[in-house]
Amino acid sequence: MRIRTIRGVLAISLSVVLAASLAGCSFGKKDASTDTASESAVDGDMEYISPDGWRVRYDAKLIEANELDDHSASFVYTGDSAGTNMVTISFVTGKMPEEAMSEITDSWEDQDRTEGYFPGTDDKWGFWRELKSSEEGSGAGETVIGGEYNGGALIFDIVSHKGNDEDQNMAVSDCLSGVIDSIEYEDFGPQTMFAYYPGTYSSIDADTGATYSVTLNEDHSGKLSFQDDVDIIWGGYEITDLSNNNKYEYTIEGDNLMLNMDGTWLDFSKGDKPAQAATQGEDGNEPVAEEINSSVADESDSAYDSEIDVAVADYVVTELGKYYDRSDVDIPYINVIDIDDSNPDDVKVYGDFWFFTYKISKDTLETQAGGSYPGCIHLKKLTSGYSVTSMDVTEDGSGFDKSAREIFGDRYQAFMRMHSDGETREAKRAEQIASYVKSKGLMVTKYQDYGWDPVVLQ
Helix, strand or coil: CCEEEECCEEEEECCCCCCCCCCCCCCCCCCCCCCCHHHHHHHCEEEEECCCCEEEEEECCCEEEEEEECCEEEEEECCCCCCCCEEEEEEEECCCHHHHHHHHHCCCCCCEEEEEECCCCCCCEEEEEEECCCCCCCCEEEEEEEEEECCEEEEEEEEEECCCCHHHHHHHHHHHHHHHHCCEECCCCCCCCCCCCCEEEEEECCCCCCEEEEEECCCCEEEEECCCEEEEEECCCEEEECCCCCEEEEEEECCEEEEEECCEEEEEEECCCCCCCCCCCCCCCCCCHHHHHCCCCCCCCCCCCCHHHHHHHHHHHHHHHHHCCCCCEEEEEEEEEEEECCCCCCEEEEEEEEEEEEEEECCEEEEEEEEEEEEEEEEEECCCCEEEEEEEECCCHHHHHHHHHHHHHHHHHHHHHHHHCHHHHHHHHHHHHHHHHHHHCCCCCEEECCCCCCEECC
16 A cells, blocks of 8 residues: 655545545544654554545544555454445546446346535536445345446545444444545546536416426536426426425436426427537538538448448437437447347347437538437348338336346447447447448537537548
């Protein structure tokens, strides 16, 4: 374990990450002149600094820290308790929270799922999985917290044992909570999971002409505007009314938001989008939108190098794309995991299928909207080419993991690795955009997602 002194406080450099939302733990006051390991240990105030960009404090009189590997560490309570009580903190690169958490929680038969602001932040989102403490026996319980963090997932695995001494249980909880609550981040980058959610979605009452709206802000705050404006927070599958803590299920498909209000599903669409029209083409420099989007998956496009790819791409545009407002350019992104062509009447294509719309602004494709549709597309072999017969799509929100397992089966782990690998996805997406642009003769050199730097096409 590597030890060094930070600002007069002993710090152990770990490659770990940490976050959870519990109550605080008191720390001994540190004399600024103290700079040795033994003196810090006596005072009890210690600090861990991680090269992954976070730091936490802990009470060395009650917590033992252990470096497990380059990206994991455990914080173990050493005071009196009913059993082992500890927090293991891990940074998992290249995976999204759901996949990283499932490696711990897969064996849990009964678990509570919640979501909320990620520990140490007021604008990032996290997910909770809880295996409740058993009422009998050892009183063992476990909670896992995960959030998207700088190209990977930040995971907190909290193991606890509750005894009959409530004061003792509270002391354990307070001290481990103190470690978690003390977390600070050097640079917590944007989370990409909900990149297309923010915006204002509107609905007009056909009878009264009244306009209702749902506003989702980037920091997961927002507003429901019906007769009155109500402040909300929003997550992956629920919107919470802060005035009464009521929760409403919702889902988003492209530019459409569906909100379950007391059993009635209400439809909203983004109402602040400008009219979608081709910005070039009338002078002959660019094809107009209808010409660009016709025959999207032409076999001459190098992005789609097989008859199956062509059929899949056309399906994504014509069927999944019909839920979006038309824009200058519609480009699917196809990421195939596996193809089962053993039955020509039911060829199964497993993958992560995306649909994006773009506005042409000079030499740049500006992303207007987009959505992901992971699942399995079923096709039938024809004399020439293939025809899509149906598609199985994963559910949103809390039903995502279960539906993904049902659809992908023994391909589930491969799907989760691919689905959570944002870096590879964006590289392949850029390749497919470049091939599309070339095949359509567009005077475009780059594309740009909202809030991100332009990506130059190769």
